[in-house]
Every structure is written in C-alpha cells, then in structure tokens.
Amino acid sequence: MLARQSSLHASDRELARFHFRVVLAAVAVLAALSLLGARFFYLQVVQHDYYSTRAEDNRISxxxxxxxxxxxxxxxxxxxxxxxxxxxxxxxxxxxxxxxxxxxxxxxxxxxxxxxxxxxxxxxxxxxxxxxxxxxxxLTEEEVARFAANRYLFPGxxxxxxxxxxxxxxxxxxxxxxxxxxxxxxxxxxxxxxxxxxxxxxxxxxxxxxxxxxxxxxxxxxxxxxxxxxxxxxxxxxxxxxxxxxxxxxxxxTLDVKLQEVAEEAFGDRRGALVAIEPSTGGILALVSSPTFDPNLFIDGIRNEDWDVLNKSRDRPMLNRALNGTYPPGSTFKPFMALAGLETGRRTAGQSISDPGFFNFGGHHFRDDKVGGHGTVDMYKSIVQSCDTYYYQLATDMGIDAIAGFMGQLGFGQRTGVDIEGESEGVLPSPEWKKRRFRRPEQQKWYAGETVSIGIGQGYNSYTPIQLAQATATVANKGVMFRPHLVKYITDSRTGEKTMIEPEPLRRLPWKPQHVETIKNAMIGVNTQGTGARAFAGAGYTSGGKTGTAQVYSLKGSTYKESAIRKELRDHALFIAFAPADEPKIALAVIVENGGFGAQSAAPIARMVIDYYLLGKLPKGAAAEDDVKED
Incomplete structure (x- = not known):
C-alpha cells in the first residue's frame, strides 16, 4: 500500500514537471512569435517605405x-x-x-x-x-551586312x-x-x-x-x-x-566662314595669325591661326600617329596664335604712340623733328630704318614713312608711365575677354611689371634707355594679334571699344527663341575727335602713298593701315640681311588696317611669323581679306609679293 502511494506521488510530480515544461515551452514559443511578429511589423509597416523603395530600385534601373x-x-x-x-x-x-x-x-x-x-x-x-x-x-555598310549575316552567333x-x-x-x-x-x-x-x-x-x-x-x-x-x-x-x-x-x-x-577661308588660303603654308573685327559691334569676322588642324581627328580619341604629327611639328598647329601667340608689334605700334602723344600734349600734328638717321641717348645710337634719315618729319610723315627716330624721341619725351597708362586703355597687356578660353595677357611693359617679372633688384629697375625701344614697338612689348586688332578697331570706331566676340546669338532648340549676344562696349575713350582724325588720315596715307601703297594699289575703296616688322632676335649692331639669316630667326611681318576709311566695317591685324617686311608678307593678306569682305572678290595682281623693303 505504501509502495502504491509512493508511486502515485512520483507520477504526480512527473506530471507537474511536464505541465511546467509545456507552459514554459508555450511561453517561449509565444515570446518568439511575439518577437517575430514585432520584427515583421517593424519591417512591413514601420520600414515599409524604405524597403519598398529599395526593392523598386532593384527592380527598376x-x-x-x-x-x-x-x-x-x-x-x-x-x-x-x-x-x-x-x-x-x-x-x-x-x-x-x-x-x-x-x-x-x-x-x-x-x-x-x-x-x-x-x-x-x-x-x-x-x-x-x-x-x-x-x-x-x-561601321561601313559592308561591315553591317557581314554582322547581320552572322548575328545568330552573337547573343547580346x-x-x-x-x-x-x-x-x-x-x-x-x-x-x-x-x-x-x-x-x-x-x-x-x-x-x-x-x-x-x-x-x-x-x-x-x-x-x-x-x-x-x-x-x-x-x-x-x-x-x-x-x-x-x-x-x-x-x-x-x-x-x-x-x-x-x-x-x-x-x-x-559673327564669323564669316567664306572670309575665313579666303584668309586661311592667303597664308598658304606660312605660320601666323589674323583677326578681323567689325568695329561697331566687336563681332569677329575671321579668326585665323596658321597652320591649322582637323578637329574631326579628336572626336573618338586621336590616333597616336596623328597626335605625333600635330604635337611634334615645328609649326605647332595646335597653338592658337590669334589668342595665345604674343609678338612685338613693331611699327604697327606707331599710330597708337602718335595718338598718345597728341592726347598727352607731348606732340601736335604739325610739330616736326629733324631725323639724321639715328637717335642718340646716353651715348648709344638707336638707328633709324632709313640710312641718312627721313629729313624733316611731322606726325603724318612719321606714320606714312614709318620713321623710327620720331618715335624714339616721342617715347623719351613721354616716359614709360605715360605710355603704359595710355596703352592700357587700348587693351594692350590684358585679356580682351573674347568668348574662347585660354587667352594670353601679353606684356605691357612698365616699372611695376618689371618688378613683378624679375627677382633680382638690379633686374627690377627700369632704365630710361629701355623706354626708347618701346616707342617703336620693340623692347619688352609683346601682344596678341587679337589685342592689336581690338586696338585698331577702337581707333577706327573713334574711341569706342567693344569686347570681341564670336557668338551672335543662341537659339533654344525647343522654342526657337533667340538670345542675342549684345555688343558690349568696354569703354568710351575721351579722345579729341581731331586727334583721332589725324591718326586715321595718316593711316590712309600709308595705303595711298606710304609703305602699304603697293599692296593696296587699285583698291576700289579707301582704307587705312600700318605696316610693321618685328625683330625676332637682336642684330647687335649688324645690318639685317634676310637671305643670310635662318628662316626661324627672320623678322615677323605685321599689318593693321581698317576699311572703308569713312565708315569702317572691318578692322584687322595680321602677323606672318618670320615673314620679313610687313609690306611684303602681311599687307597682301590684309588686301585679300578686305577685298573679299567689301567687294566680294579676290584682288588680282595687287596682292602679289613685291620688292618693298620698308616696314
């Protein structure tokens, strides 16, 4: 009996323990289900937007x-x-x-x-x-057909x-x-x-x-x-x-591509640049840098052999000479110097000097381009015959500060702001510039003798063709300077609406009208009886111009003889012009690298360009090279 009771108690304890385990397991299951449910709620409800977006991103690209x-x-x-x-x-x-x-x-x-x-x-x-x-x-049509016939071999x-x-x-x-x-x-x-x-x-x-x-x-x-x-x-x-x-x-x-083609053809295989501007708006009519290159080569990545041809060429076809090339302006600087002399009161139009063929300063003889000199020279004659001695004296009388101040107003030594990136500043020399340029104190000092060569566009003078063209256009436009630009208007492809690029006058220089007319008349004289006369003989319009020749290296007192000098060391040829003289529609600057005399190489190019723009035809005979040996 006792044994049976003991057995029953043991069974009750086992049953109690079993019930406890069942309840504990049930609690654990319920807790786990609760946690899982909470997690599901968090993911499905709280984080619904987040995971829905991610799923959509995975499904849609x-x-x-x-x-x-x-x-x-x-x-x-x-x-x-x-x-x-x-x-x-x-x-x-x-x-x-x-x-x-x-x-x-x-x-x-x-x-x-x-x-x-x-x-x-x-x-x-x-x-x-x-x-x-x-x-x-x-792909060529043949390649397309060849692939089409075998397309089944290439899924994807x-x-x-x-x-x-x-x-x-x-x-x-x-x-x-x-x-x-x-x-x-x-x-x-x-x-x-x-x-x-x-x-x-x-x-x-x-x-x-x-x-x-x-x-x-x-x-x-x-x-x-x-x-x-x-x-x-x-x-x-x-x-x-x-x-x-x-x-x-x-x-x-604003570019006239037919005019551009005429100008590029006029250069032939010679190196150089030309910029032609409409004086009344600043619109660029032609912008030439010779030699040029084919932009189609670059679209899909230029071939190594094509790049080597362009990059290793001594003619540097990738250099935009019109905006990045800097050159001494030579005698094309003289009309601006003459205008500076008038505006600063250092000269009058009728004031004359006697030119013996040199200018003596500090015991040094600065030679004139004409042996024996030009005799008695007034401002008109100084420009028409390009007398160096006149401008040696004028530069000395004005001083470098007055020269730099006046030329800075004309845009020399500063970017024009043309709508192409990478434009060079050039060099407008001044005592301040020299201090920035050189390190040693003895190099930073400005010497009076350095001013003499500045007057004829040599020395430290170094400007871009577009700066020279802008200055010429400003004189032609009676002192109103416009920012050069290439885009006339932008058309919206959706609406067809045109956004005009309005001419932007940079400044209106307070020049006296009679001073401007004096300079323009002298430049007309250059093309009718002076150094540009042969290039413009028989033109059906009146134009103004100025020839220039810029030294590439110092002669050190010796006589310049083109045939005895290597081509890359020969003088640069320059020419500036505007036409028609009464109401100029075009102003330009031309430079032919190592071209020798401006009248010989640069002026005929200008004649071709102006003839085409004003008359719609190329000149015959007048643009041929001649034997002029002056600036």
Missing part, C-alpha cells in the same frame, strides 16, 4: 539618354559643327556569357583595334552591365544607330570652333563644380577647346531618362517609361 548636341553655324547659316547618324556595334554585357570570347569572335568578322577594346573596358567599368556599350563605331550583340559630331569644313576655323573629345577626370571635376553632374549621366564627350568648350553647357542639352525593369540577374526585361532628351542650343556666329 534608370538609363540615361544622351541629348543631341547643338549645331554651330556662321553668320550666313553655313554649318560648322553638326551631328550625323552612323552605325555602331554594341554589346550588352549582361546578355553575354563569355565577354572576351565574344569580342574575339567579333574581331574575326569586323576589325576591332586595341584602342576599341580599351574604350569598351573603360565604359564597362563606368557603366552598368545591362547597358548597351559600343565596341566599334562608324547588336548594331545600333548613334549620333556623332562632325566638322564638315575640316580644318577651316578649327581654332575658333574647337573640338569635342572623351570626358576625362579633369572634365568630371569641372562638371561637378558646375552642379551639372546629373545632366551628364551617360555622356561620353565634352567640348575641349574653342567655342565647343566655352559654350559646352548650352550646346550639350538636357539628358533624357528611360526606366527599365530588370530581373535578378541584371537583365533588362522591358521599358516602363521614357523622358526624351532635349537637344542642345544652336550657336550662330
């Missing part, structure tokens, strides 16, 4: 659609930069099992160079695997039509127009600074030089977007929505 770049035309509507459609062989990496084998197989059908592979790899690193990436651009590969930039006139005006090229790290930094990064998604090219660079954001347009649904493997399934891109704005230039 936004693919950028690159806009059509704006067109550039000259003042008459002649196309200078445009876009054209061409076939491109493209691979969608996510649809290809073995990328290298696919490219190798394609290479047996269509020529794929090492540079094509490098470009593809770079795009692959930057893009997404479901995007279509070009492996070869600008297709031929597409893409837009490419083209410069239909090749090298014409290339330094003004510039070119586009692939975006590099520096470009990305510039884009980020401008807060335009979102607008450049998918864009491979950007303006590198000229107007293509300066007006990049206007020409680029607005990037469009396409929402694409993708699967877990990153493969595109279908397009959900599409926001079309907006084509870039179009540029209409």
């Amino acid at each position: 936004v693919v950028p659609i690159v806009p059509n770049r704006g067109v550039i035309v000259d003042r008459a509507g002649i196309v200078l930069a445009r876009n054209y459609s061409a076939f491109t062989l493209e691979i969608t990496p996510s649809k290809v099992d073995d990328l290298e084998a696919t490219i190798d197989g394609l290479g047996k059908l269509i020529e794929i160079e090492a540079k094509d592979r490098r470009r593809f790899r770079k795009l692959l690193d930057e893009g997404k695997t479901f995007e279509s990436l070009p492996i070869r651009t600008r 590969v297709e031929v597409k039509a893409r837009l490419f930039r083209q410069y239909p006139l090749g090298s014409t005006a290339s330094h003004a127009i510039g070119y586009i090229n692939r975006i590099n790290k520096r470009d990305l930094e510039k884009i980020a600074e401008s807060e335009e990064a979102a607008n450049y998604k998918g864009t491979d090219h950007i303006g590198k030089t000229g107007l293509e660079q300066k007006y990049e954001f206007a020409l680029h347009g607005e990037t469009g977007y396409e929402q694409v649904e993708i699967d877990a493997g990153g493969r595109a399934i279908r397009s959900l929505s599409r926001t079309p891109p907006v084509q870039g704005s179009h540029l209409t230039l």
Whole structure:
C-alpha cells in the first residue's frame, strides 16, 4: 500500500514537471512569435517605405539618354559643327556569357583595334552591365551586312544607330570652333563644380577647346531618362517609361566662314595669325591661326600617329596664335604712340623733328630704318614713312608711365575677354611689371634707355594679334571699344527663341575727335602713298593701315640681311588696317611669323581679306609679293 502511494506521488510530480515544461515551452514559443511578429511589423509597416523603395530600385534601373548636341553655324547659316547618324556595334554585357570570347569572335568578322577594346573596358567599368556599350563605331555598310549575316552567333550583340559630331569644313576655323573629345577626370571635376553632374549621366564627350568648350553647357542639352525593369540577374526585361532628351542650343556666329577661308588660303603654308573685327559691334569676322588642324581627328580619341604629327611639328598647329601667340608689334605700334602723344600734349600734328638717321641717348645710337634719315618729319610723315627716330624721341619725351597708362586703355597687356578660353595677357611693359617679372633688384629697375625701344614697338612689348586688332578697331570706331566676340546669338532648340549676344562696349575713350582724325588720315596715307601703297594699289575703296616688322632676335649692331639669316630667326611681318576709311566695317591685324617686311608678307593678306569682305572678290595682281623693303 505504501509502495502504491509512493508511486502515485512520483507520477504526480512527473506530471507537474511536464505541465511546467509545456507552459514554459508555450511561453517561449509565444515570446518568439511575439518577437517575430514585432520584427515583421517593424519591417512591413514601420520600414515599409524604405524597403519598398529599395526593392523598386532593384527592380527598376534608370538609363540615361544622351541629348543631341547643338549645331554651330556662321553668320550666313553655313554649318560648322553638326551631328550625323552612323552605325555602331554594341554589346550588352549582361546578355553575354563569355565577354572576351565574344569580342574575339567579333574581331574575326569586323576589325576591332586595341584602342576599341580599351574604350569598351573603360565604359564597362563606368557603366552598368545591362547597358548597351559600343565596341566599334562608324561601321561601313559592308561591315553591317557581314554582322547581320552572322548575328545568330552573337547573343547580346547588336548594331545600333548613334549620333556623332562632325566638322564638315575640316580644318577651316578649327581654332575658333574647337573640338569635342572623351570626358576625362579633369572634365568630371569641372562638371561637378558646375552642379551639372546629373545632366551628364551617360555622356561620353565634352567640348575641349574653342567655342565647343566655352559654350559646352548650352550646346550639350538636357539628358533624357528611360526606366527599365530588370530581373535578378541584371537583365533588362522591358521599358516602363521614357523622358526624351532635349537637344542642345544652336550657336550662330559673327564669323564669316567664306572670309575665313579666303584668309586661311592667303597664308598658304606660312605660320601666323589674323583677326578681323567689325568695329561697331566687336563681332569677329575671321579668326585665323596658321597652320591649322582637323578637329574631326579628336572626336573618338586621336590616333597616336596623328597626335605625333600635330604635337611634334615645328609649326605647332595646335597653338592658337590669334589668342595665345604674343609678338612685338613693331611699327604697327606707331599710330597708337602718335595718338598718345597728341592726347598727352607731348606732340601736335604739325610739330616736326629733324631725323639724321639715328637717335642718340646716353651715348648709344638707336638707328633709324632709313640710312641718312627721313629729313624733316611731322606726325603724318612719321606714320606714312614709318620713321623710327620720331618715335624714339616721342617715347623719351613721354616716359614709360605715360605710355603704359595710355596703352592700357587700348587693351594692350590684358585679356580682351573674347568668348574662347585660354587667352594670353601679353606684356605691357612698365616699372611695376618689371618688378613683378624679375627677382633680382638690379633686374627690377627700369632704365630710361629701355623706354626708347618701346616707342617703336620693340623692347619688352609683346601682344596678341587679337589685342592689336581690338586696338585698331577702337581707333577706327573713334574711341569706342567693344569686347570681341564670336557668338551672335543662341537659339533654344525647343522654342526657337533667340538670345542675342549684345555688343558690349568696354569703354568710351575721351579722345579729341581731331586727334583721332589725324591718326586715321595718316593711316590712309600709308595705303595711298606710304609703305602699304603697293599692296593696296587699285583698291576700289579707301582704307587705312600700318605696316610693321618685328625683330625676332637682336642684330647687335649688324645690318639685317634676310637671305643670310635662318628662316626661324627672320623678322615677323605685321599689318593693321581698317576699311572703308569713312565708315569702317572691318578692322584687322595680321602677323606672318618670320615673314620679313610687313609690306611684303602681311599687307597682301590684309588686301585679300578686305577685298573679299567689301567687294566680294579676290584682288588680282595687287596682292602679289613685291620688292618693298620698308616696314
């Protein structure tokens, strides 16, 4: 009996323990379910928006659609930069099992160079695997047909039509127009600074030089977007929505491309520059840097052999001489010096000097260009016959501070602000400039003897052709200076609305009208009876001009003899001009590097350009080189 009771008690304890374990397990399960439920609630309700967005992002990808770049035309509507459609062989990496084998197989059908592979790899690193990436651009019709016949062998590969930039006139005006090229790290930094990064998604090219660079954001347009649904493997399934891109704005230039072609042809194979400006607006009619280059070479990345030809050439075709080349102005500086003499009261138009053929200063003889001198010389004769002695004396009488002050108002030694980046300042010499330029105290001192050569456009004087053209245009326009510019108006591609680039007067110089007329009349005399007379003989209009010859190296007292000097050491030839004389429509500056005398090399180029602009034809005979041996 006792044994049975003991057994029953043991069973009760076992049952109690079992019940306890069941309850404990139930509590644990309920706690776990509660935690799981709480977690589900947190994820599904509290964090719903967050995870919903992430899931949608994983399901949908936004693919950028690159806009059509704006067109550039000259003042008459002649196309200078445009876009054209061409076939491109493209691979969608996510649809290809073995990328290298696919490219190798394609290479047996269509020529794929090492540079094509490098470009593809770079795009692959930057893009997404479901995007279509070009492996070869600008396929020929034969290549397209060859691939089409074998397309079944290459899943994930297709031929597409893409837009490419083209410069239909090749090298014409290339330094003004510039070119586009692939975006590099520096470009990305510039884009980020401008807060335009979102607008450049998918864009491979950007303006590198000229107007293509300066007006990049206007020409680029607005990037469009396409929402694409993708699967877990990153493969595109279908397009959900599409926001079309907006084509870039179009540029209409002040440039006259026919005039540009005449000017470039006039240079031939000679190095130099020409800038022609409309005095009343500052609009650039022609901007020449010779030799030039073909911007089409750069669009898809220039070939090494083409770059070597351009980069290693002694003629430096990539240098924009019109804006970046700096040269002594030589005797083209004399009309501005004469005007400075009148305005500062150091000279009157009728005041004369006696020219013995040299100017003596501090025991040093500064020689005149004419042995024996020009005799009695007034201001008119000093410009027409280009008398050095007159300007040696004038520079000494004025002093360097007065010269620098006056020439600074004309824009010498400072950027003009033309709408192309990278313009050089040049050098307007002054005591302050010399202190900044040199380190040693003895080098920083300005010596009175240095002022003498400044008067004839030599010494430290060094200016760009566009500065010389701007100063000439300012005199022709009676002291009203406009900022040179190449863009006339910008057209919105959507609305057709034109935004005019209004002429911007930089300053109105308070010159006395009679002083300006004195200088202009003397410059007319240059082209009718002076150093420019042969080049402008028989012209059907009246023009003003001034020849110039600038030394490349010091003669050190010896006599200049062109035939005995290496070509690269010969003098530069310069010429400035405006026409018609009464109401100037064109003002220009020309420089021919190592061209010798300005009347011989530079003035005939100016005649060709002005003849075409005013008369619509090339001169016959008058522009031929002659035997003039003066400035």
